[in-house]
Amino acid sequence: MAENKANEKEIVVTLDVMLAKRKMRSNELAQLVGITVQNVSLLKSGKVKGIRFTTLQKICEVLDCQPGDILRYE
Numbered sequence: 001m002a003e004n005k006a007n008e009k010e011i012v013v014t015l016d017v018m019l020a021k022r023k024m025r026s027n028e029l030a031q032l033v034g035i036t037v038q039n040v041s042l043l044k045s046g047k048v049k050g051i052r053f054t055t056l057q058k059i060c061e062v063l064d065c066q067p068g069d070i071l072r073y074e
Helices: 015-021 026-033 037-045 053-063
Strands: 011-013 071-073
Touching: 011 037, 015 037, 015 053, 026 037, 026 053
Parallel strands: none
Antiparallel strands: 011 071
């Protein structure tokens, strides 16, 4: 039996919202975290299949936030 895609929940990345709250640009975050600007851009757009916990930890340290502040399940 095929599941209805409209009823499936997914992880939504809200990194762009937190960057705006912290008045930080993507290139600054990339430099401080140690990832490429392209990877930050992919994260912001939600076009990633996963993220390393070490990267998530560093992003949270730099933005002074919790993982739930930049990731939602809806």
